[in-house]
Amino acid sequence: MDEIIGIVLSRYPAGKKEGLLPILQEIQEEKGFLTGEILNEVSAYLDIPVNKIYGVAAFYDQFRFKPHGRFHIQLCNGTSCYLHGSFPLLRDLEKQLKIKAGSTSRDGKFSIEIIPCMGACEQSPVIKVNDTSYNKVTQEDLRKIIRTIKDKSE
Amino acid sequence: MQFDIEINDEHVTAKRGETIKNVLDRIGIKVPTLCYMNGFSPTGSCRMCVVEVDGIPGLVPSCSHLVEEWMKIKTHSPRVIKARKTLIELLLASHPNDCLYCEKNGQCELQVLASELQVRERKYQSKRTPIQIDKICPSIERDPAKCVLCERCVRVCNEIIGVGAIDIIGRGSESRIGTTYNKGLNVKACVKCGQCIQVCPTGALTEKQSFQAVMEALNKPGLFPVLQFSPTVPAAIAEEFNLKTNKDVLNLLRAALKKMGFRQVFDTSMAADLNIMEEAAEFIDRLKSQKDLPLFTSCCPSWVHFVEALRPGFLPKLSTTLPPQQIMGRLIKQYITSSAGQKPEDVYVVSVMPCTAKKDEAGKDYLKDSETRFVDAVITTRELIKMIRLMGIDFSGLEPEPNDSSFSIRSSASKLFGVAGGHLEGLIRTIHFNLTGQELSPLKLTDLRGLKTRKETRIRLGKQLINVVSVSGLANIKSILDEIEAGKGDVHIIEVMACPYGCINGGGQPKGSDEKSLKGRMKVIYDVDEEEIIKVAHKNPIMTGLYEKFLDRPNSDRNKELLHVLRNSIEIQ
Missing domain, CATH: 3.40.950.10 (Fe-only Hydrogenase (Larger Subunit); Chain L, domain 3)
Structure with a gap:
């Protein structure tokens, strides 16, 4: 078994189903995303069918089954951001990067993730690219951001 | 403990702990169901079995709602029938229009309900994303487009067969019955017993035909x-x-x-x-x-x-x-x-x-x-x-x-x-x-x-x-x-x-x-x-x-x- 998976699992009792979500969160924290191997190991450890685990994980936006892109764009879609136009931003983002929210581009360069709320409502709408935050983003700002990351990715 | 309740203006004896549907079954009143399965815990997800109860603002699902002493229930009031009809119309909004060519034609529960509730036109049209038929399993075929998400198959697979080969994947309007990484039914856990086919109300699950x-x-x-x-x-x-x-x-x-x-x-x-x-x-x-x-x-x-x-x-x-x-x-x-x-x-x-x-x-x-x-x-x-x-x-x-x-x-x-x-x-x-x-x-x-x-x-x-x-x-x-x-x-x-x-x-x-x-x-x-x-x-x-x-x-x-x-x-x- 993968060492990291083993370490995370050892912190939780075997066969106790309530450990599922924190286990998946911790493993994803370390691994970046959930692979088939991870689901199988967790399934065996907790005695939950692997499809059931996939079903649970697929329910939550926080779990990923593919790695992030080199440029991981997080877009806040909390109430405040929504009211200040996060939705048109998302539309532009998806159109220009040619990927859907929650997915990664085939070349592995970009990925988009929707965050329910980043807690920076006074700065809404908010976008994060890797570790850099952009506040009060307008559609014009977004175009610049996209141009920058596209240039950098070449 | 036994007490009297009123169903469609008649007095009926009910027991504490029974669901409304238990009482209806006993006295021979039929309410339509899609997700209900005898002997399984109710999920209340299809809402077809709703009834009107005096004093409760919304309609309640009779399969999961327990009877109480003060209840006055209407099982086939105009409001209830309209709600049921709308439910079927909404399900049909995203359902393929190919009953004539469907494997379950004539045995489909959705078809029967649509007929019973006098649905005569496609009232709503929803955007349908084409979903591929899953033919990978040597025994069972799945056509997710015909699925009404009643979860009967999921429950049988979990509770009776105990392998959990299929589950609801995704959330809200994106929900589908599926398998890990959407790889189709060729999963380790599926034992191909076909009990899911037996409970499926529509043509979403059928056996792989060797007929031809x-x-x-x-x-x-x-x-x-x-x-x-x-x-x-x-x-x-x-x-x-x-x-x-x-x-x-x-x-x-x-x-x-x-x-x-x-x-x-x-x-x-x-x-x-x-x-x-x-x-x-x-x-x-x-x-x-x-x-x-x-x-x-x-x-x-x-x-x-x-x-x-x-x-x-x-x-x-x-x-x-x-x-x-x-x-x-x-x-x-x-x-x-x-x-x-x-x-x-x-x-x-x-x-x-x-x-x-x-x-x-x-x-x-x-x-x-x-x-x-x-x-x-x-x-x-x-x-x-x-x-x-x-x-x-x-x-x-x-x-x-x-x-x-x-x-x-x-x-x-x-x-x-x-x-x-x-x-x-x-x-x-x-x-x-x-x-x-x-x-x-x-x-x-x-x-x-x-x-x-x-x-x-x-x-x-x-x-x-x-x-x-x-x-x-x-x-x-x-x-x-x-x-x-x-x-x-x-x-x-x-x-x-x-x-x-x-x-x-x-x-x-x-x-x-x-x-x-x-x-x-x-x-x-x-x-x-x-x-x-x-x-x-x-x-x-x-x-x-x-x-x-x-x-x-x-x-x-x-x-x-x-x-x-x-x-x-x-x-x-």
Whole structure:
């Protein structure tokens, strides 16, 4: 078994189903995303069918089954951001990067993730690219951001 | 505690703890349902069963809402009917418009509800993303576009079969029934039992049809098509075509099949007798050497798949004896038809089984001789019914055709295979005789009969007492396997059937297997055992002949090559 998976699992009792979500969160924290191997190991450890685990994980936006892109764009879609136009931003983002929210581009360069709320409502709408935050983003700002990351990715 | 409630202006007695639907069922008021399944915890997800209760602003789902003393309920008020109709209209908004071409046409619950609620137009149109039909599984096909997300299949797979091969994937309007990484139903956990097909209200789940291949084989020059049918088939055919379940049914069925073009027709039961002979010898050898006990039966292909894919540690404990379907196929090709001058590769063996997993079994690599499969095609009882209709067979005009094959004599023990506990009962009869030289008395093992999912008894074999257990509904086997792994339990033989109550309730049987029809099918089988003269496999005269002319003694090296198989674990992601 993968060492990291083993370490995370050892912190939780075997066969106790309530450990599922924190286990998946911790493993994803370390691994970046959930692979088939991870689901199988967790399934065996907790005695939950692997499809059931996939079903649970697929329910939550926080779990990923593919790695992030080199440029991981997080877009806040909390109430405040929504009211200040996060939705048109998302539309532009998806159109220009040619990927859907929650997915990664085939070349592995970009990925988009929707965050329910980043807690920076006074700065809404908010976008994060890797570790850099952009506040009060307008559609014009977004175009610049996209141009920058596209240039950098070449 | 009992109290009075009011339903549609009439006083009705209700008990605390009952759901509204429980009371409605008792007094004969029918409310439509889609997600409800008798005996399962309600999910309340389809909302079809809603009723109006005075004092509650919204409509309440009667399947999950408990009765209370003050309740005044309306089950068919205009408001309720309108809500139900809207629900169906909304479901139809994203449902394909292809009822005429649908496998379930005429048997679809959604179709019935739409008709009952007078839906006459497509009122709403929703954007439909094309979803591919999942054809990857050798036994079951899934068309997610026809799914109404009632979750019946998910619940059966979790609660009765206990493998959780499918689940709801995604959330809200993106929800779908699916498998890990949406890879289709070729997952390790799926045992292909087809119980999901049995509960699906629409055409979203169907068996993979072998119908066309069989029709082609029937018309291919030079081919010698023969058919074998499982002991559960005649009763289901009788039920479907309203025939009396007496001895004539077999002869009528034989006549129908001959009319359709099958050159010879066999009852798989004969091979079940042979299975008992071999398995009994196998058990006695294991008992003497005290090795690989308990012996697990291996007739149920879903159970075998479960061991191969999910619990390979139990492979050595599986009986190596081939299931009757495969024994029969092999005998037909290698012995019966070859003595009539047919080459094995020209013989096309079709099996009619109450089972979808048998389709998967027939394709297993270890079940063929060089390039000739023991069984070429498996159709379910449902497919046979369709074929009989397609070929315009009218039972009322048929002359019953007496048995023309000398290979159709069978004991009633073999008939018992169709019901959970029956295989075990037949097996014990022969083990007892072989070990003690005397017939078991009484032959009937009542502890192993009836509509229960776990049956057990203790048998005295001379000085020794052995414990035997019959388990049906695959979910029930897990705790037993865990106990055995932990070194606990003192059981000698365990019979496992994936479908609850056995093959009479198989995934390939006609739909609507309620308790009444299951009891009926069970009775047909037990009645045969009452009336039959030969009640034990070892008294079947064919056995004597076969063992003299074709086979060696049971469980010998030659027979191991012909009638046994060693199974390996299988790797599927």
